[in-house]
Amino acid sequence: xxxxxxxxxxxxxxxxxxxxxxxxxxxxxxxxxxxxxxxxxxxxxxxxxxxxxxxxxxxxxxxxxxxxxxxxxxxxxxxxxxxxxxxxxxxxxxxxxxxxxxxxxxxxxxxxxxxxxxxxxxxxxxxxxxxxxxxxxxxxxxxxxxxxxxxxxxxxxxxxxxxxxxxxxxxxxxxxxxxxxxxxxxxxxxxxxxxxxxxxxxxxxxxx
Amino acid sequence: xxxxxxxxxxxxxxxxxxxxxxxxxxxxxxxxxxxxxxxxxxxxxxxxxxxxxxxxxxxxxxxxxxxxxxxxxxxxxxxxxxxxxxxxxxxxxxxxxxxxxxxxxxxxxxxxxxxxxxxxxxxxxxxxxxxxxxxxxxxxxxxxxxxxxxxxxxxxxxxxxxxxxxxxxxxxxxxxxxxxxxxxxxxxxxxxxxxxxxxxxxxxxxxx
DNA sequence: CCGAAAATGACCCAAACAGGCTATTGTCCG
DNA sequence: CGGACAATAGCCTGTTTGGGTCATTTTCGG
Numbered sequence: 001x002x003x004x005x006x007x008x009x010x011x012x013x014x015x016x017x018x019x020x021x022x023x024x025x026x027x028x029x030x031x032x033x034x035x036x037x038x039x040x041x042x043x044x045x046x047x048x049x050x051x052x053x054x055x056x057x058x059x060x061x062x063x064x065x066x067x068x069x070x071x072x073x074x075x076x077x078x079x080x081x082x083x084x085x086x087x088x089x090x091x092x093x094x095x096x097x098x099x100x101x102x103x104x105x106x107x108x109x110x111x112x113x114x115x116x117x118x119x120x121x122x123x124x125x126x127x128x129x130x131x132x133x134x135x136x137x138x139x140x141x142x143x144x145x146x147x148x149x150x151x152x153x154x155x156x157x158x159x160x161x162x163x164x165x166x167x168x169x170x171x172x173x174x175x176x177x178x179x180x181x182x183x184x185x186x187x188x189x190x191x192x193x194x195x196x197x198x199x200x201x202x203x204x205x206x207x208x
Numbered sequence: 209x210x211x212x213x214x215x216x217x218x219x220x221x222x223x224x225x226x227x228x229x230x231x232x233x234x235x236x237x238x239x240x241x242x243x244x245x246x247x248x249x250x251x252x253x254x255x256x257x258x259x260x261x262x263x264x265x266x267x268x269x270x271x272x273x274x275x276x277x278x279x280x281x282x283x284x285x286x287x288x289x290x291x292x293x294x295x296x297x298x299x300x301x302x303x304x305x306x307x308x309x310x311x312x313x314x315x316x317x318x319x320x321x322x323x324x325x326x327x328x329x330x331x332x333x334x335x336x337x338x339x340x341x342x343x344x345x346x347x348x349x350x351x352x353x354x355x356x357x358x359x360x361x362x363x364x365x366x367x368x369x370x371x372x373x374x375x376x377x378x379x380x381x382x383x384x385x386x387x388x389x390x391x392x393x394x395x396x397x398x399x400x401x402x403x404x405x406x407x408x409x410x411x412x413x414x415x416x
Numbered sequence: 417c418c419g420a421a422a423a424t425g426a427c428c429c430a431a432a433c434a435g436g437c438t439a440t441t442g443t444c445c446g
Numbered sequence: 447c448g449g450a451c452a453a454t455a456g457c458c459t460g461t462t463t464g465g466g467t468c469a470t471t472t473t474c475g476g
Binding site for chain 1: 296299300301302303304322323325326327328329330331332333335336338339342343367368369370372400401402403404405406407408411412414
Protein backbone atom coordinates (compact mmCIF):
# COMPACT_ATOMS: atom_id res chain seq x y z
CA UNK A 1 0.00 0.00 0.00
CA UNK A 2 1.69 3.15 -1.26
CA UNK A 3 1.19 6.25 0.83
CA UNK A 4 2.11 9.92 0.48
CA UNK A 5 1.87 12.79 2.91
CA UNK A 6 1.42 16.52 2.41
CA UNK A 7 1.70 18.29 5.76
CA UNK A 8 3.58 21.49 6.51
CA UNK A 9 4.00 21.07 10.25
CA UNK A 10 7.40 19.35 10.30
CA UNK A 11 7.07 17.71 13.66
CA UNK A 12 3.68 16.22 12.94
CA UNK A 13 4.81 15.11 9.52
CA UNK A 14 7.73 13.24 11.06
CA UNK A 15 5.32 11.57 13.46
CA UNK A 16 3.22 10.41 10.56
CA UNK A 17 6.27 9.15 8.73
CA UNK A 18 7.30 7.21 11.81
CA UNK A 19 3.89 5.67 12.31
CA UNK A 20 3.60 4.60 8.70
CA UNK A 21 7.18 3.38 8.61
CA UNK A 22 6.46 1.08 11.54
CA UNK A 23 4.33 -1.20 9.42
CA UNK A 24 5.59 -3.26 6.56
CA UNK A 25 2.14 -3.15 4.91
CA UNK A 26 2.67 0.53 4.26
CA UNK A 27 5.20 1.99 1.88
CA UNK A 28 5.88 5.72 2.21
CA UNK A 29 6.28 7.14 -1.28
CA UNK A 30 6.58 10.84 -0.66
CA UNK A 31 6.34 13.21 2.26
CA UNK A 32 6.40 16.93 1.61
CA UNK A 33 5.32 20.23 3.13
CA UNK A 34 3.24 21.74 0.35
CA UNK A 35 1.03 20.89 -2.59
CA UNK A 36 3.45 22.67 -4.91
CA UNK A 37 6.32 20.49 -3.73
CA UNK A 38 4.22 17.38 -4.22
CA UNK A 39 3.27 18.29 -7.78
CA UNK A 40 6.92 18.78 -8.73
CA UNK A 41 7.78 15.18 -8.00
CA UNK A 42 4.50 13.33 -7.95
CA UNK A 43 4.58 9.83 -6.55
CA UNK A 44 2.16 7.15 -7.66
CA UNK A 45 0.69 6.76 -4.20
CA UNK A 46 -2.57 4.99 -3.58
CA UNK A 47 -3.50 6.91 -0.47
CA UNK A 48 -2.66 10.53 0.30
CA UNK A 49 -2.80 12.14 3.72
CA UNK A 50 -3.54 15.79 2.99
CA UNK A 51 -3.48 18.64 5.47
CA UNK A 52 -6.02 21.40 5.00
CA UNK A 53 -4.03 24.35 6.30
CA UNK A 54 -1.01 24.53 4.07
CA UNK A 55 1.23 27.39 2.96
CA UNK A 56 0.46 28.28 -0.65
CA UNK A 57 -2.38 26.26 -2.06
CA UNK A 58 -4.68 24.94 0.64
CA UNK A 59 -5.50 21.28 0.90
CA UNK A 60 -9.12 22.00 0.03
CA UNK A 61 -8.17 23.73 -3.20
CA UNK A 62 -5.65 21.04 -4.07
CA UNK A 63 -8.19 18.28 -3.57
CA UNK A 64 -10.12 18.49 -6.86
CA UNK A 65 -6.89 19.16 -8.70
CA UNK A 66 -5.16 16.09 -7.28
CA UNK A 67 -8.24 13.96 -7.82
CA UNK A 68 -8.30 14.99 -11.45
CA UNK A 69 -4.60 14.50 -12.09
CA UNK A 70 -4.39 11.19 -10.24
CA UNK A 71 -7.64 9.33 -10.77
CA UNK A 72 -8.03 6.51 -8.29
CA UNK A 73 -5.97 8.27 -5.64
CA UNK A 74 -7.71 8.13 -2.28
CA UNK A 75 -7.37 11.29 -0.24
CA UNK A 76 -7.78 11.56 3.50
CA UNK A 77 -8.02 15.07 4.87
CA UNK A 78 -6.03 15.65 8.02
CA UNK A 79 -6.93 18.67 10.06
CA UNK A 80 -7.06 20.17 13.48
CA UNK A 81 -10.47 21.78 12.92
CA UNK A 82 -13.70 19.86 12.65
CA UNK A 83 -15.32 22.94 11.22
CA UNK A 84 -18.63 22.23 9.59
CA UNK A 85 -17.90 24.21 6.47
CA UNK A 86 -14.50 22.66 5.88
CA UNK A 87 -15.91 19.19 6.23
CA UNK A 88 -18.64 19.78 3.70
CA UNK A 89 -16.29 21.48 1.28
CA UNK A 90 -13.84 18.59 1.50
CA UNK A 91 -16.54 16.01 0.96
CA UNK A 92 -18.06 17.86 -1.96
CA UNK A 93 -14.64 18.05 -3.55
CA UNK A 94 -14.15 14.34 -3.34
CA UNK A 95 -12.37 13.56 -0.08
CA UNK A 96 -12.40 9.89 0.86
CA UNK A 97 -11.78 10.51 4.52
CA UNK A 98 -11.69 13.27 7.07
CA UNK A 99 -9.90 12.73 10.33
CA UNK A 100 -8.65 14.99 13.06
CA UNK A 101 -4.96 15.31 13.85
CA UNK A 102 -5.62 14.71 17.50
CA UNK A 103 -6.81 11.19 16.68
CA UNK A 104 -4.82 8.29 18.02
CA UNK A 105 -2.15 7.01 15.60
CA UNK A 106 -4.00 3.72 15.36
CA UNK A 107 -7.10 5.56 14.12
CA UNK A 108 -5.08 7.16 11.36
CA UNK A 109 -3.72 3.80 10.29
CA UNK A 110 -7.25 2.37 10.39
CA UNK A 111 -8.42 5.21 8.19
CA UNK A 112 -5.75 4.51 5.60
CA UNK A 113 -6.65 0.83 5.63
CA UNK A 114 -10.35 1.63 5.26
CA UNK A 115 -10.05 3.93 2.28
CA UNK A 116 -7.61 1.49 0.67
CA UNK A 117 -10.34 -1.13 0.92
CA UNK A 118 -12.82 1.15 -0.80
CA UNK A 119 -14.55 2.56 2.26
CA UNK A 120 -14.64 6.09 3.55
CA UNK A 121 -12.98 7.12 6.79
CA UNK A 122 -14.79 9.58 8.99
CA UNK A 123 -14.31 10.14 12.68
CA UNK A 124 -17.59 9.67 14.56
CA UNK A 125 -17.97 13.39 15.20
CA UNK A 126 -17.39 14.24 11.57
CA UNK A 127 -19.84 11.53 10.55
CA UNK A 128 -22.36 13.13 12.88
CA UNK A 129 -22.03 16.45 11.10
CA UNK A 130 -22.38 14.82 7.72
CA UNK A 131 -25.52 13.00 8.80
CA UNK A 132 -26.90 16.22 10.20
CA UNK A 133 -27.06 17.55 6.66
CA UNK A 134 -29.55 14.86 5.85
CA UNK A 135 -31.87 14.71 8.78
CA UNK A 136 -31.82 18.31 9.87
CA UNK A 137 -34.16 19.55 7.17
CA UNK A 138 -36.44 16.54 7.45
CA UNK A 139 -36.95 16.85 11.16
CA UNK A 140 -37.64 20.55 11.32
CA UNK A 141 -39.90 20.80 8.31
CA UNK A 142 -42.94 18.68 9.04
CA UNK A 143 -43.49 20.58 12.25
CA UNK A 144 -44.42 24.14 11.33
CA UNK A 145 -46.60 24.05 8.27
CA UNK A 146 -49.71 22.06 7.58
CA UNK A 147 -49.35 18.72 5.87
CA UNK A 148 -49.95 18.52 2.15
CA UNK A 149 -52.41 15.95 0.83
CA UNK A 150 -51.29 13.21 -1.55
CA UNK A 151 -52.72 15.06 -4.51
CA UNK A 152 -51.03 18.27 -3.48
CA UNK A 153 -47.68 16.51 -3.11
CA UNK A 154 -48.14 15.04 -6.55
CA UNK A 155 -48.77 18.45 -8.05
CA UNK A 156 -45.97 20.04 -6.06
CA UNK A 157 -43.60 17.45 -7.46
CA UNK A 158 -44.61 18.35 -10.99
CA UNK A 159 -44.28 22.07 -10.27
CA UNK A 160 -40.84 21.36 -8.89
CA UNK A 161 -39.94 19.78 -12.19
CA UNK A 162 -40.97 22.97 -13.94
CA UNK A 163 -44.16 21.63 -15.51
CA UNK A 164 -46.78 24.30 -16.19
CA UNK A 165 -50.43 24.19 -15.23
CA UNK A 166 -51.64 23.01 -18.61
CA UNK A 167 -49.24 20.06 -18.70
CA UNK A 168 -49.94 19.10 -15.11
CA UNK A 169 -53.64 18.94 -15.92
CA UNK A 170 -52.99 16.77 -18.97
CA UNK A 171 -50.71 14.57 -16.91
CA UNK A 172 -53.23 13.98 -14.15
CA UNK A 173 -56.29 13.87 -16.43
CA UNK A 174 -57.99 16.72 -14.61
CA UNK A 175 -58.98 20.25 -15.54
CA UNK A 176 -56.36 23.02 -15.48
CA UNK A 177 -58.71 24.90 -13.21
CA UNK A 178 -58.54 22.13 -10.65
CA UNK A 179 -54.78 22.21 -10.83
CA UNK A 180 -54.93 25.94 -10.14
CA UNK A 181 -57.07 25.32 -7.10
CA UNK A 182 -54.67 22.71 -5.76
CA UNK A 183 -51.80 25.09 -6.33
CA UNK A 184 -53.58 27.80 -4.38
CA UNK A 185 -54.00 25.39 -1.47
CA UNK A 186 -50.36 24.38 -1.68
CA UNK A 187 -49.31 28.04 -1.59
CA UNK A 188 -51.46 28.65 1.46
CA UNK A 189 -49.99 25.68 3.31
CA UNK A 190 -46.40 26.44 2.38
CA UNK A 191 -46.98 30.15 2.90
CA UNK A 192 -45.56 31.10 -0.48
CA UNK A 193 -46.90 33.19 -3.33
CA UNK A 194 -45.23 31.91 -6.47
CA UNK A 195 -44.08 28.76 -8.17
CA UNK A 196 -40.45 29.73 -7.71
CA UNK A 197 -40.92 30.03 -3.95
CA UNK A 198 -42.78 26.75 -3.83
CA UNK A 199 -40.01 24.94 -5.72
CA UNK A 200 -37.39 26.49 -3.47
CA UNK A 201 -39.20 25.46 -0.32
CA UNK A 202 -40.01 21.99 -1.64
CA UNK A 203 -36.41 21.24 -2.58
CA UNK A 204 -34.76 22.82 0.44
CA UNK A 205 -37.02 21.15 2.94
CA UNK A 206 -37.10 17.81 1.19
CA UNK A 207 -40.86 17.93 0.76
CA UNK A 208 -40.51 16.28 -2.60
CA UNK B 209 -24.93 3.28 29.45
CA UNK B 210 -28.44 1.88 28.96
CA UNK B 211 -29.01 -0.18 25.88
CA UNK B 212 -32.03 -1.78 24.23
CA UNK B 213 -32.30 -4.18 21.32
CA UNK B 214 -35.04 -4.77 18.79
CA UNK B 215 -34.10 -7.73 16.61
CA UNK B 216 -36.35 -10.55 15.49
CA UNK B 217 -33.71 -13.14 14.67
CA UNK B 218 -33.55 -14.90 18.05
CA UNK B 219 -30.09 -16.36 17.67
CA UNK B 220 -28.52 -13.09 16.64
CA UNK B 221 -30.38 -11.23 19.37
CA UNK B 222 -28.98 -13.59 21.97
CA UNK B 223 -25.49 -13.00 20.59
CA UNK B 224 -25.99 -9.27 20.97
CA UNK B 225 -27.28 -9.72 24.49
CA UNK B 226 -24.24 -11.79 25.31
CA UNK B 227 -21.80 -9.30 23.85
CA UNK B 228 -23.37 -6.39 25.68
CA UNK B 229 -23.71 -8.36 28.90
CA UNK B 230 -19.98 -9.01 28.85
CA UNK B 231 -19.17 -5.42 29.69
CA UNK B 232 -20.05 -3.71 32.91
CA UNK B 233 -20.18 -0.34 31.13
CA UNK B 234 -23.28 -1.50 29.33
CA UNK B 235 -26.63 -2.14 30.90
CA UNK B 236 -29.15 -4.07 28.85
CA UNK B 237 -32.58 -2.55 29.46
CA UNK B 238 -34.77 -4.38 27.01
CA UNK B 239 -34.36 -6.91 24.25
CA UNK B 240 -37.36 -7.76 22.11
CA UNK B 241 -38.26 -9.12 18.70
CA UNK B 242 -40.51 -6.38 17.34
CA UNK B 243 -41.23 -2.68 17.49
CA UNK B 244 -44.72 -3.39 18.77
CA UNK B 245 -43.31 -5.40 21.68
CA UNK B 246 -40.88 -2.62 22.49
CA UNK B 247 -43.57 0.05 22.56
CA UNK B 248 -45.64 -1.97 25.01
CA UNK B 249 -42.97 -1.86 27.66
CA UNK B 250 -40.69 0.98 26.69
CA UNK B 251 -37.38 1.16 28.50
CA UNK B 252 -35.56 4.43 29.04
CA UNK B 253 -32.55 3.30 27.03
CA UNK B 254 -29.94 5.71 25.79
CA UNK B 255 -28.90 3.67 22.79
CA UNK B 256 -31.11 1.38 20.73
CA UNK B 257 -29.90 -1.29 18.34
CA UNK B 258 -32.66 -1.53 15.74
CA UNK B 259 -32.97 -4.13 13.03
CA UNK B 260 -34.39 -3.00 9.69
CA UNK B 261 -36.15 -6.17 8.63
CA UNK B 262 -38.66 -6.85 11.34
CA UNK B 263 -42.03 -8.60 11.35
CA UNK B 264 -44.80 -6.03 11.62
CA UNK B 265 -43.52 -2.48 11.56
CA UNK B 266 -40.11 -2.25 9.88
CA UNK B 267 -37.17 -0.64 11.62
CA UNK B 268 -37.16 2.16 9.07
CA UNK B 269 -40.76 3.03 9.75
CA UNK B 270 -40.27 2.77 13.48
CA UNK B 271 -37.29 5.11 13.41
CA UNK B 272 -39.04 8.50 13.20
CA UNK B 273 -41.69 7.26 15.58
CA UNK B 274 -39.17 6.18 18.21
CA UNK B 275 -37.16 9.35 17.74
CA UNK B 276 -40.25 11.40 18.37
CA UNK B 277 -41.46 9.47 21.38
CA UNK B 278 -38.03 9.21 22.98
CA UNK B 279 -36.12 12.40 22.22
CA UNK B 280 -32.44 11.95 22.90
CA UNK B 281 -32.52 8.26 22.16
CA UNK B 282 -29.66 7.29 19.87
CA UNK B 283 -30.57 4.68 17.30
CA UNK B 284 -28.14 2.42 15.49
CA UNK B 285 -29.55 0.54 12.54
CA UNK B 286 -28.45 -3.06 12.33
CA UNK B 287 -28.88 -4.79 9.03
CA UNK B 288 -27.60 -7.44 6.71
CA UNK B 289 -28.03 -5.26 3.61
CA UNK B 290 -25.92 -2.24 2.81
CA UNK B 291 -28.48 -1.21 0.24
CA UNK B 292 -28.08 2.34 -0.90
CA UNK B 293 -31.74 3.22 -0.57
CA UNK B 294 -32.09 1.81 2.92
CA UNK B 295 -29.06 3.69 4.11
CA UNK B 296 -30.31 7.01 2.85
CA UNK B 297 -33.79 6.42 4.19
CA UNK B 298 -32.42 5.54 7.61
CA UNK B 299 -30.20 8.60 7.69
CA UNK B 300 -32.95 10.94 6.55
CA UNK B 301 -35.17 9.56 9.27
CA UNK B 302 -32.66 10.29 11.97
CA UNK B 303 -30.48 7.22 12.43
CA UNK B 304 -27.34 7.85 14.45
CA UNK B 305 -25.53 4.84 13.12
CA UNK B 306 -25.73 2.18 10.48
CA UNK B 307 -23.75 -0.98 10.81
CA UNK B 308 -23.86 -4.37 9.19
CA UNK B 309 -24.68 -7.49 11.15
CA UNK B 310 -21.65 -9.22 9.78
CA UNK B 311 -19.42 -6.69 11.57
CA UNK B 312 -17.16 -7.99 14.28
CA UNK B 313 -18.70 -7.80 17.77
CA UNK B 314 -16.05 -5.29 18.78
CA UNK B 315 -17.19 -2.96 15.96
CA UNK B 316 -20.73 -3.07 17.27
CA UNK B 317 -19.57 -2.20 20.75
CA UNK B 318 -17.45 0.62 19.30
CA UNK B 319 -20.49 1.93 17.47
CA UNK B 320 -22.55 2.02 20.65
CA UNK B 321 -19.75 3.84 22.43
CA UNK B 322 -19.40 6.33 19.60
CA UNK B 323 -23.04 7.31 19.39
CA UNK B 324 -23.20 7.52 23.16
CA UNK B 325 -20.40 10.07 22.98
CA UNK B 326 -22.34 12.13 20.48
CA UNK B 327 -20.77 10.85 17.30
CA UNK B 328 -22.28 8.88 14.47
CA UNK B 329 -21.33 5.31 13.72
CA UNK B 330 -21.01 4.30 10.10
CA UNK B 331 -19.08 1.40 8.70
CA UNK B 332 -16.52 2.57 6.13
CA UNK B 333 -18.51 1.18 3.20
CA UNK B 334 -21.68 2.87 4.38
CA UNK B 335 -19.79 6.10 4.89
CA UNK B 336 -18.55 5.80 1.32
CA UNK B 337 -22.12 5.64 0.04
CA UNK B 338 -23.14 8.61 2.11
CA UNK B 339 -20.24 10.67 0.82
CA UNK B 340 -21.11 9.66 -2.73
CA UNK B 341 -24.33 11.63 -2.36
CA UNK B 342 -22.32 14.77 -1.94
CA UNK B 343 -19.62 14.63 -4.52
CA UNK B 344 -21.60 12.99 -7.29
CA UNK B 345 -23.76 15.99 -8.20
CA UNK B 346 -20.94 18.48 -7.95
CA UNK B 347 -18.74 16.69 -10.40
CA UNK B 348 -21.31 16.17 -13.13
CA UNK B 349 -22.91 19.59 -13.09
CA UNK B 350 -20.30 22.15 -14.13
CA UNK B 351 -19.62 20.24 -17.34
CA UNK B 352 -22.50 20.55 -19.78
CA UNK B 353 -24.02 23.99 -19.71
CA UNK B 354 -22.46 27.38 -20.31
CA UNK B 355 -21.14 29.28 -17.31
CA UNK B 356 -23.27 32.01 -15.79
CA UNK B 357 -21.76 35.44 -15.25
CA UNK B 358 -21.45 36.90 -11.75
CA UNK B 359 -24.46 39.11 -12.33
CA UNK B 360 -26.49 36.23 -13.62
CA UNK B 361 -25.58 34.10 -10.61
CA UNK B 362 -26.61 36.96 -8.37
CA UNK B 363 -29.98 37.22 -10.05
CA UNK B 364 -30.43 33.46 -10.15
CA UNK B 365 -29.86 33.35 -6.41
CA UNK B 366 -32.61 35.92 -5.89
CA UNK B 367 -34.96 34.05 -8.20
CA UNK B 368 -34.20 30.91 -6.24
CA UNK B 369 -35.33 32.70 -3.12
CA UNK B 370 -38.62 33.50 -4.81
CA UNK B 371 -38.03 37.22 -5.32
CA UNK B 372 -39.94 38.72 -8.25
CA UNK B 373 -38.52 40.87 -11.01
CA UNK B 374 -39.56 44.17 -9.46
CA UNK B 375 -37.92 43.40 -6.13
CA UNK B 376 -34.77 42.08 -7.77
CA UNK B 377 -34.44 45.34 -9.68
CA UNK B 378 -34.92 47.37 -6.51
CA UNK B 379 -32.41 45.19 -4.74
CA UNK B 380 -29.69 45.59 -7.36
CA UNK B 381 -30.49 49.24 -8.19
CA UNK B 382 -31.12 48.49 -11.84
CA UNK B 383 -34.15 48.64 -14.10
CA UNK B 384 -36.68 45.79 -14.06
CA UNK B 385 -36.15 45.57 -17.79
CA UNK B 386 -32.49 44.80 -17.28
CA UNK B 387 -33.41 42.10 -14.82
CA UNK B 388 -35.72 40.65 -17.43
CA UNK B 389 -32.88 40.58 -19.92
CA UNK B 390 -30.56 38.84 -17.49
CA UNK B 391 -33.25 36.30 -16.76
CA UNK B 392 -33.66 35.61 -20.45
CA UNK B 393 -29.93 34.96 -20.71
CA UNK B 394 -30.03 32.70 -17.67
CA UNK B 395 -32.87 30.72 -19.20
CA UNK B 396 -30.94 30.30 -22.42
CA UNK B 397 -27.84 29.08 -20.62
CA UNK B 398 -29.68 26.73 -18.30
CA UNK B 399 -32.00 25.66 -21.12
CA UNK B 400 -35.14 26.31 -19.12
CA UNK B 401 -38.26 28.33 -19.81
CA UNK B 402 -39.63 29.36 -16.45
CA UNK B 403 -38.61 30.52 -13.02
CA UNK B 404 -39.73 27.23 -11.50
CA UNK B 405 -37.46 25.27 -13.79
CA UNK B 406 -34.58 27.63 -13.13
CA UNK B 407 -34.98 27.26 -9.37
CA UNK B 408 -35.19 23.51 -9.69
CA UNK B 409 -32.04 23.31 -11.78
CA UNK B 410 -30.17 25.79 -9.60
CA UNK B 411 -30.92 23.92 -6.39
CA UNK B 412 -30.47 20.41 -7.73
CA UNK B 413 -27.18 21.11 -9.43
CA UNK B 414 -25.79 23.25 -6.65
CA UNK B 415 -25.44 26.27 -8.90
CA UNK B 416 -26.44 28.54 -6.07
C1' DC C 417 -75.45 8.04 8.31
C1' DC C 418 -73.73 12.48 8.66
C1' DG C 419 -70.25 15.92 8.56
C1' DA C 420 -65.55 17.24 7.52
C1' DA C 421 -62.06 17.17 4.40
C1' DA C 422 -60.45 16.39 -0.16
C1' DA C 423 -60.88 16.52 -5.05
C1' DT C 424 -63.08 18.26 -8.77
C1' DG C 425 -64.57 22.26 -11.75
C1' DA C 426 -65.78 27.10 -13.08
C1' DC C 427 -65.54 32.42 -13.64
C1' DC C 428 -63.17 36.90 -13.43
C1' DC C 429 -59.31 40.20 -13.30
C1' DA C 430 -55.06 42.38 -12.46
C1' DA C 431 -50.38 41.42 -12.26
C1' DA C 432 -46.44 38.97 -13.62
C1' DC C 433 -44.00 36.54 -16.90
C1' DA C 434 -41.68 34.74 -21.37
C1' DG C 435 -39.95 35.71 -25.81
C1' DG C 436 -39.12 38.64 -29.58
C1' DC C 437 -36.27 42.82 -31.20
C1' DT C 438 -33.08 46.85 -30.74
C1' DA C 439 -29.62 49.85 -28.62
C1' DT C 440 -25.99 52.17 -25.65
C1' DT C 441 -22.16 51.91 -22.56
C1' DG C 442 -18.10 49.97 -20.59
C1' DT C 443 -14.31 46.73 -20.16
C1' DC C 444 -10.97 43.54 -21.35
C1' DC C 445 -8.08 41.03 -24.52
C1' DG C 446 -5.58 40.25 -28.70
C1' DC D 447 -7.50 49.99 -32.23
C1' DG D 448 -11.24 46.78 -32.85
C1' DG D 449 -14.04 42.97 -31.71
C1' DA D 450 -16.24 40.18 -28.06
C1' DC D 451 -18.81 40.17 -24.24
C1' DA D 452 -21.20 41.88 -20.20
C1' DA D 453 -24.34 45.10 -18.24
C1' DT D 454 -27.50 48.42 -18.87
C1' DA D 455 -32.31 49.84 -20.78
C1' DG D 456 -36.34 50.21 -23.67
C1' DC D 457 -40.75 48.42 -26.31
C1' DC D 458 -44.35 45.09 -27.71
C1' DT D 459 -47.37 41.07 -27.46
C1' DG D 460 -49.43 37.07 -26.06
C1' DT D 461 -49.51 33.74 -22.27
C1' DT D 462 -49.38 32.38 -17.53
C1' DT D 463 -50.05 33.10 -13.05
C1' DG D 464 -52.06 34.48 -8.40
C1' DG D 465 -55.98 35.70 -5.87
C1' DG D 466 -60.88 36.02 -5.10
C1' DT D 467 -65.45 33.63 -4.91
C1' DC D 468 -68.52 29.79 -5.66
C1' DA D 469 -70.30 24.90 -6.45
C1' DT D 470 -70.46 19.71 -6.93
C1' DT D 471 -68.90 15.13 -5.95
C1' DT D 472 -66.20 11.71 -3.41
C1' DT D 473 -64.17 9.76 0.42
C1' DC D 474 -63.35 8.66 4.98
C1' DG D 475 -63.90 8.51 10.04
C1' DG D 476 -66.82 8.88 14.04
